[in-house]
Amino acid sequence: MAEFFVTGTDTGVGKSLVSAGLLRAAAARGLRSTGVKPLAAGARFVDGAWANDDALLLQAASSAPLDYAATNPVLLQAAMAPHVAAVAEGVTLDAVVLAGHCRNAARLGQDLLLAEGAGGWLVPLDAQQTMADVAVALGWPVVLVVGMRLGCLNHALLSAQAIRGAGLALAGWVANSAWPAMPALAENIATLEARLAAPRLGTVPWLAAAATPDAVARHLDPEPLLARRRA
Ligand SMILES: Nc1ncnc2c1ncn2[C@@H]1O[C@H](COP(=O)(O)OP(=O)(O)OP(=O)(O)O)[C@@H](O)[C@H]1O
Numbered sequence: 001m002a003e004f005f006v007t008g009t010d011t012g013v014g015k016s017l018v019s020a021g022l023l024r025a026a027a028a029r030g031l032r033s034t035g036v037k038p039l040a041a042g043a044r045f046v047d048g049a050w051a052n053d054d055a056l057l058l059q060a061a062s063s064a065p066l067d068y069a070a071t072n073p074v075l076l077q078a079a080m081a082p083h084v085a086a087v088a089e090g091v092t093l094d095a096v097v098l099a100g101h102c103r104n105a106a107r108l109g110q111d112l113l114l115a116e117g118a119g120g121w122l123v124p125l126d127a128q129q130t131m132a133d134v135a136v137a138l139g140w141p142v143v144l145v146v147g148m149r150l151g152c153l154n155h156a157l158l159s160a161q162a163i164r165g166a167g168l169a170l171a172g173w174v175a176n177s178a179w180p181a182m183p184a185l186a187e188n189i190a191t192l193e194a195r196l197a198a199p200r201l202g203t204v205p206w207l208a209a210a211a212t213p214d215a216v217a218r219h220l221d222p223e224p225l226l227a228r229r230r231a
């Protein structure tokens, strides 16, 4: 069993798409993969029920999908900072409870389980807790999705430092071009390669409208994650 917490250098950097790609890459190897989004902010009425697009994407990309409630146990209506939405909606967020949902999802003993955080590493849950506390409560190694754009070196190095400072392993990172044409893309990737000291699971180019999980999977190598399952 290989379980990972997926974080990113920011919101909108491709955590969901890259997670879905990793789930598909594992599925293509005949493995049972499951993606969960323990906390989502932003609900849509889909087929008679409230749902979040990230959770639906992860569920659809999983070869061993869970039902919606297990995929996304906590769903806030408003697409905004979770701690603000939670207060407005009268919801109490608790890192240990969110981690418990992730552990329950892992009970099937899948080959690969990915839990996508909300936003970046230190997104607040309330006045005290952050998403990082969920990762710490899990103790799972972390996958960092780096959205390749100006400023990402600082964001990536800060995130890696915070992850390791929290006592967690950085299991791997992905260079994802969630926007077209970053200047000096190759040099920026080489800089991160030299400094992140963790396996790069892939470099995903800007795929424009063709950015599907299967298309992304072709640019990813889940082996460093799967190797942990055998270790
Ligand atoms: N390599 C890429 N090529 C083209 N589009 C991409 C790429 N990566 C991400 N995108 C698009 O960018 C948007 C943001 O990606 P995604 O939703 O995966 O980010 P996220 O980090 O999960 O965001 P959130 O913080 O909201 O969870 C999506 O529309 C996605 O399809």
Ligand SMILES: [Mg+2]
Pocket: 015, 016, 017, 054, 116
């Ligand atoms: Mg997402």
